Amino acid sequence: MKDKVMINFINNIPLPIPEKKIYSRLGHNRHLTEMSDAQRKKVDAAIAQGVSLCRLRAVWGRFEINKWSAERVEFGDGDVFESTKLAKLLEGCKSLVLFALTAGADIVDRTSELSGQGDGVGALACDAAGSEMVDAAAEWLQQYLKQQFKRGNETLTKRRFSPGYGDLELENQAILFKLLDIEKLGVKLTDDFLMIPEKTVTAIAGIKKIN
């Protein structure tokens, strides 16, 4: 019955700071690492700066699956993903959701700037904060979509998939860029299908009926 594809933009994703994850990305070992107060203060300040520069924005859209086979999934207006692993994830789903999230250019620019100035701790902390904030935002978006779909008695697959994973070629980024208008988030796709700014993720998940 639903017949209109709507692309939704979210300008700001509210997140608690994933501090533990940022620390562990930096190599911190909860059981072994020992830090003085001064060291912790320095790292905390660098992380706080990184976090403050992340501007988490997202776009998502839902598309009907028209044809499914174990190797390929045809959806929307005839777009196709060829991947056995993705097809397995989408098995039994009537629709799929595509989404993209970015932490924006500021965090990436600042990371380079700090590297250039020889501030390794600052650069590392910014880099780790950017990566973990985008990951946490992806988790949040999945939770949000689950809530959105609940009223229609639908839910989201637990896992998500991205171009470049398994047998889903990186070239498929172009399909997501086309359908979601990802450039509106300030993200560009290079000729090699890399996303700039680099703290950006795209993903595909399935929508299932609850009953």
Place this chain on the structure above:
Amino acid sequence: MSKKKFNDLISKKVVLVDGATGTEFIKRGMPQGISPELWALENLDAVHEIHNSYIDAGSDIVYIPSFGGNRIKLEEFGLADRLYEMNSSLAKAVRENIAGRALAFGDLAPTGRFVEPFGDLGFKDAVNIYKEQVKALLDGGVDGFAIETMMDIQETRAAVLAVKETCDLPIIVSMTFEENTRTLTGNDPLSALITLQALRVDAFGCNCSSGPKDMIELIKTIKPYAKIPLLTKPNAGMPKLIDGKTVFDMGADEFATYVEELVAAGANIIGGCCGTTPEHINAQANAARDLKAVMPQVKAVSAISAPHANCLLGQEQPFKVIGERINPTGKKKLQAELRDGKFGIVRQYAGEQLAGGAAILDVNMGLSGIDEKTMMLETISLLAQGTALPLCIDSTDSEVIEAALRLYPGRALVNSISAEKDRLEKTLPIAAKYGAMFILLPLNDEGIPETADERIALAKEIFAEAQKYGYEREDIVLDALIMTVASNQSAANVSLDLIEWASRELKVSSVCGLSNVSFGMPERKWINAAFLGMAMGRGLNMAIANPSSEMLMSLIAGGDVLSGRDQKIHRYLDKFSAIKQKTQRSKKEILDPAQRVFNCVVEGHDDSISDAVIAALASGIQAKAIVDDCLIPAINKVGDLYDCKKYFLPQLIMGADTMRKAFEVLEPLLAEDQDKPAEKAVIIMATVEGDIHDIGKNIVTLMLRNYGFEVVDLGKDVSAAKIINAVKKHKARIVGLSALMTTTMINMEEVVKLAKEEGLFSLKIMIGGAVVDKNYAEQIGADAYAADAMESVRLAKRFTE
């Protein structure tokens, strides 16, 4: 129904609303995947049956099934062109059926889109979308509006304004809070209450997402701050997934056992959400029959709010600093940025002021050559997302204030309203419409009165005017209008008298632009500090100031102890206990200069290493001895700590960085001891062609430099030819390559091949990156794989020995 009648109803009893509608529709045959509003319209008998059951069960208010009746939701089903007909017909039919047995409230709910500044749906558009639905429901006939299951404060504000700007009927609002007691978009109940009661909604609370037990706690938390009745519509317990179906399995009797506690916690209106039935409501009605609801305990609340946080004001609260820096006056760099339409410095100031301890951020965009309104709105959008702190909207232009208050997703503080004609006639009604708090400035069109008595008279006049708009003492902050003592030495006393009057007589908060007192004086900080201490003693509890001043913030911490605002002295002890430890340790370090150098490197004190080295030299230790006996053992210890995982990467870098700084001091002295300085080995670093992920390469570069290597960093996305050319040009002995992706790591092999083709057989090539390993290095003929920055250093040392 008038707001007054609604309040009369609330004051008489615990008011019952209805239970679930969606699940009742499904029970009566509504298929999946269709518009529930359309199904309701085509099955009015079912709607009436459900409402009749709820009314029989005891509901005083039922919701018209117009939940998804807004344009955006209806568009999903191709029904947008039937919006008016569907909403008005549903309202009309429901009202006719219930025929005065209960009240019928129009139901407004989320559009599913994110509203500006959090999403791409313009705030004005969002208000208009709700207005369209509100008008249709009004034409059909409603007694009030229920805005429910909201998960975003800005969308909620849009719906509230849509109703308020269309009619004067009661509005009850409920948001849906998750287990962490925030909505999915991060709004917390207290901030939402502060924002919405300022907009004068008639009741606030929660529905859906949780069962009655969790809602008791939520209501308890916000009740002390509620000047309006509170509402709960819990689910029938928490959802359980049984055989792939979501089931709410709390029975009516158990559901009703929570009523007494809910009412005692402060709920004035109760009902049910997902999974509840007329039986649940009936059980609730029976349980509530003899209970007396707790009426709102406060007439006004001195608080402002942002989407995700709030700030409580008042004499018993901690002293609040309003960060003054987001104001272009006298700041050339900020002025230039704003003229270019850039906000980098605004973001920076917001972050720094938050870190410094500001509780509120003042935003002033008054600058010639820029559009103040546009820039104010852009800044609000930016800060609503970029900082947790509530904002103080600072402008002399009532149009700017109106636009700002309309967009701001919280309750703001307006800076300021005086007895000037324009402010009283224009700004005051605007502030009142949005329920903003305001800073009362006791001056008029004739200027600033000289004496405290004259200022008091003006303050009374402005407050009396504000009371006509519903303002209470808690809603205002008096500005003590501090002038510089450089031109009039009695200026400070006039302001101090005013502060005392505000806190002791009028009993309102008071604020001042602190640094004004010392304008034109040398060493202004001492005058500022002395005035702050005196003013705190007279009752000042807020200041517009720069929180990056450590002295100022420390004085405030001390003042809060003396005035009793820091209860049990917790905040003061938290702030200063760390400093005490540091001071003790510093004393020890000073005793042994060599040990101090060693400790600096091991602990990564790059800011004090230069002093430590100079002190060691002064004590008679030779430069070479500092290197051999302090620095090298220290950096080796850092390496060992890293190897056994007691240190992680940032600590390793801090140590190496500190060592580099020590060498900067020592190098000229070491050079004196040598006839010819040793030539450093050159290393070329690059992220290979096609790859832009260079953080790893950058860190390795830094570490190598810190360990004394000369590194030529070619950057990212570098071709093999460019790398080999650089090797030749710089006579490099080592190349370090990084790649993060499987699609780009193949370009490492190109570099290895080209080096061989060019006859660079003694060149050592090491590789690193998340996707490569030792095997890959061997496979492509590279000399080594470095798992991390430390290993790169070790390899480089080995290759150059």
